[in-house]
Amino acid sequence: MKKKLSIVDIANSLNISKTTVSFILNGRAREKRISEELVERVLKYVKEVGYKPNSLAKSLRTGKSNTIGLLVQDISNNFYATIARQIEDLAYKNGYKIIYSSTENDTQKTQELIAMFRDRHVDGYIIVPPEGIEEDIRSLIKDGLPVVMFDGYIPKVKTDYVVVDNLFSTYNATRYLVDKGHKHIAFITFKSGQTQMIERLDGYKQAMKESKNPTLIKEIDFLQEDKPMIDPVRDFLNEHKEIDAILFGNNRLSIFGLKVLRDLNKRVPEDVALISFDDYEFFELYNPSVTAIAQPIGDIADNVINILLRRLNTSNDNDSKEHITLHTTLKIRKSTE
Amino acid sequence: MKKKLSIVDIANSLNISKTTVSFILNGRAREKRISEELVERVLKYVKEVGYKPNSLAKSLRTGKSNTIGLLVQDISNNFYATIARQIEDLAYKNGYKIIYSSTENDTQKTQELIAMFRDRHVDGYIIVPPEGIEEDIRSLIKDGLPVVMFDGYIPKVKTDYVVVDNLFSTYNATRYLVDKGHKHIAFITFKSGQTQMIERLDGYKQAMKESKNPTLIKEIDFLQEDKPMIDPVRDFLNEHKEIDAILFGNNRLSIFGLKVLRDLNKRVPEDVALISFDDYEFFELYNPSVTAIAQPIGDIADNVINILLRRLNTSNDNDSKEHITLHTTLKIRKSTE
């Protein structure tokens, strides 16, 4: 059980001051005009004994932790998991660690997580905002902590964000269904005040208005358990036998929909056509394969982390925020053929 | 931009010493015989101004971080994601935070992650061990840090662990296929020296030996990209047209298998029956639904976190480790009917 070495141990062993060691370790040797020879010797010794600076002490002293906090709705959802992994990769390459957690769209849990992140002196935040955390975000900003949002954003708070053109995406998908001759097109979504969900709903409404067909909207409460979310879907479809096409607000709902349609012995696409917002590995494999609105996952992750890294490097409190809107792709598969 | 309050600020505002505040905040008021009245007053004030102790400073001082490090192969895999979430829940209720990451079965990445966790003074470790980290684990143990493994374990290192009876599970599943009249049963798995994979392979071999049929084994290299793992599966099935049943070593492989079988126009179960190790939401929905060996996810998570919490609370260096083996369930569905 070897004692952990400290910078003082290193300094003593080498008969120099810990300041010198600190400067060398932080790459400020040149600046401080420390001899090449000494630098060499210190670095060699440090490597030899495997000394690692205590990051806790470092953070306490500097106020920086080289950590980025990432909050998404559900890290086990493929969409977020993929983005998280890519963000993590890029962050690592730039010397940042990622610490992430799922908000489960729960305002209170999110508040606690933000508090915990603050507590750990996280340097920057990447957040998919649930409703009602406006104040918490505002407080982060006020304290000069960079915040980048994605997926959705909070209209009343000025932050950088990266989103997709949700409205056009569902508008376009709905139009596609209309053009295929469907009359009774339903939109099943989560009840949510989040911008992304509102926009998706609006896109659908707009297309339906143009098609002169009535809207058929079902908003499901977002819950932890599957069953109480699946049942309303089933009830809704039972109440509206006329439905001949469904657009789902995200991939979780699409899975629910597939289950219900199977249980109801509805044929896809003969009885009901369907489109999922968010693609999923499994949609391509399913029989019939499922038409989906695919988000540019790689681009989203790239943009998010790049913006944040830029903010982290330039601490000027620039008031102009970046708002990036990316485009989705409608992947047409068998469920709408 | 309000200045963060420190314990000194609290003490000054109340005209008492920071020691007293510290004692009260750490519930040692009784022990130190501090007046009820003062305790009340301090707590009230603390809540009022929203003071939160700086956990960095606390950790630096105490050496404890109240954090548990969780390392699994792939946090976006449903199996691990579900376990992680449940572990997180229970940990929170006991005052611990979880910080997790994916090893991707990469030894070096795992070593770096362990180093990072150590650096952050993580109090305890939950690890699904990749190959070759024996020494790193040993070093953790030597330094008195509790380590609980699950899914697999490292035979040469004494730690607590929670696993399932892998050998019996595949033995049983293979027997089931044999009893159904299948003769050419293949086992497709990841090439791995991990105990769980070895045991699964052994279970299959044992059942095949009893059935007097030849074994048909394909070991795939674990990679980041899907395609180079899918291709070998396809090649293998093309080379062995006689195969009439397949047992997959885990759910990721099963997904690959389903894709290949679809591309090859093989009917399931008429041409080929199949069983997946690890269940998946999607297997029940797929047509035909997929027979799977389901692990008791909830039980695994419960056991893991409970053992770790116990170790964390009783710091006696008890040498006797807990080895828990849980049972799986063969969920028979249409893919083997």
Added chain:
DNA sequence: CTGAAAGCGCTAACAT
């Protein structure tokens, strides 16, 4: 019952 003071490991003014 309460306070003074040391110290966890590190950084960075300020000296020299």
Added chain:
DNA sequence: ATGTTAGCGCTTTCAG
């Protein structure tokens, strides 16, 4: 070019 030293915010021994 290198050393001295004062904290970052907290816990905890030791003295009252």
